[in-house]
Amino acid sequence: MSAVRSVLGRARRDPVVVQTLRATVAATLSYAVAERLSTQPAPLTAPLTTLLVVQVTLYSTLTTSARRVVSVVAGVVLAIGFSSVVGLSWWSLGLVILASLTLGQFIRVGEFVQEVAISAMLVLGVTQLASQAWDRVLETLIGAGVGLAFNLLLAPPVWVESAGESIEDLARRVRQLLLRLGEELDSPTPVARAAERLHEARRLDQHIAEVDAALRQAEDSLRLNPRISEPALSRVVLRTGLDTLEICVVVVRVIARSLTDLAKRRRPDEPLFAPDVAAGLQDLLGHLGGALVSFGVLVTTQVSRDAEGADARLTAELAAAWASRDHIAELLLRQVQRHPLAWQLHGALLAEVDRILDELDVEHRTTRLMEELDRGGALRRRRAGALARLRRLARGEPFRPPR
Structure with a gap:
């Protein structure tokens, strides 16, 4: 039963x-x-x-x-x-x-x-x-x-929950890819295996398209729906959340490409990184994946359940990721001093990690939400003003140009 x-x-x-x-x-x-x-x-x-x-x-x-x-x-x-x-x-x-x-x-x-x-x-x-x-x-x-x-x-359902599940599923897929990338850093990595991880990162674009379709359906279900008190806020939260995850997916793809290029420079029996650097990078990628999942949960809980708990988890994951990033920066600097030819790829790897952390930053997200809400409010005010002018013209009142 x-x-x-x-x-x-x-x-x-x-x-x-x-x-x-x-x-x-x-x-x-x-x-x-x-x-x-x-x-x-x-x-x-x-x-x-x-x-x-x-x-x-x-x-x-x-x-x-x-x-x-x-x-x-x-x-x-x-x-x-x-x-x-x-x-x-x-x-x-x-x-x-x-x-x-x-x-x-x-x-x-x-x-x-x-x-x-x-x-x-x-x-x-x-x-x-x-x-x-x-x-x-x-x-x-x-x-x-x-x-x-x-x-x-018989009002149709509101599809916010299904869109939120799609966003969380995308974040978990990215986390799994980051974990797989981290598992291969301390062992010899053939170029073909590194290229396969790069193809996995590229295939995430298909999942983004599916999430975007689910989100468009959720946005339509919020329009003209009396059961939703703040439809504009819900739409902006979900849409900006997906935009952020899409940027992070692009950066993860670049990380996979950097690791593939690094594998091409190594001998077949040589690991990508020294054991201490590989362990630090594994820890860093794990925290990045955890931050992505926490961010996905935060995006969906802001429109349904406990947002404060999700925000606290994201803040903790980001703090741990930043600390791990600073530790890795020191280890990579030492390795570059021993192997100067790899400095460009190592620097690119750190820059890509920084980009993800900046995109997931709570203050950055708050600023983005406020900008989108202000833009949407200005658009609604312009539409309301145009409708008011049309009503005055229909009543035969003289035209007054907007100030």
Whole structure:
């Protein structure tokens, strides 16, 4: 029984499962409503529209509904206009398709540009029955209305938690890579093995793209959602957190490249570093990995649970990493004095560690958050001012330019 509850719990948090169930129920309701209101024997346009409209978030549902309705109405109106002048032939069909696709670009319906042409072609085939054309518009409105009402009455989930889990998973992947890099520092490292670690670092870009997609979905779920008191803060916290981790992934990739270049300069039976330096670097990379995981947890807990505890853990990890970094700097200086040709790679290694520590610094993150919030507030104030000017113009008040 516990296993079943665990599977059901994971299913409720899976966007694919939730979206499948929601779209199925909404489309079925849409068809039932269209059967009562439309004169067509099989009003399948309504459930089709609902399937396209009922998105994972309320914001995407609203935007998709508007674009879908506009595209269908534009195609119908265009086809009715053509049908009153010419009939259906190969050249009139081509002309309608060209005009529809061009109109779709002008009215900015996004991915529904093709829908303008599809609606026009379907209506052009029934030019003598204009009522059938408007039935298509009616079914589209029914599908969009049912989909929108479905999401308003049964609000879609907020996907912040799943986005946070993706961010934490990315941080743990980076930590595992750093630990593997550290384990190979005190033993002979073939160039092929060092290159494989470099490829692992490059493959992290794919995980960043997946996290970015999950984060965009979470950002959309926060828009227009009454259950979130501070959606702007939640979006900024998650987005800046992912930006920081992305920079750190790039730097880790550079670290892997530096170690690969160092392996090329060593004999096959020679370790990358002396035992004391390798032990210090292992400790440093371990603290870096711990700081990255603590940072990932902090990013997600600021929007859900105990942020103070996560902040304390990150501060402790950063302090330990800085102390280890200073110790390693002294050891590397001595090794460079014995092997001057390696000074550039050793210096680059320290600079890359410094960059990660600077990116994870608590004060640096606080400053970044404040800058993003100020930028977002200024943008909202400009939009509010533009809307206020439009309202004054609509009421016939004289135009007053902004100061």
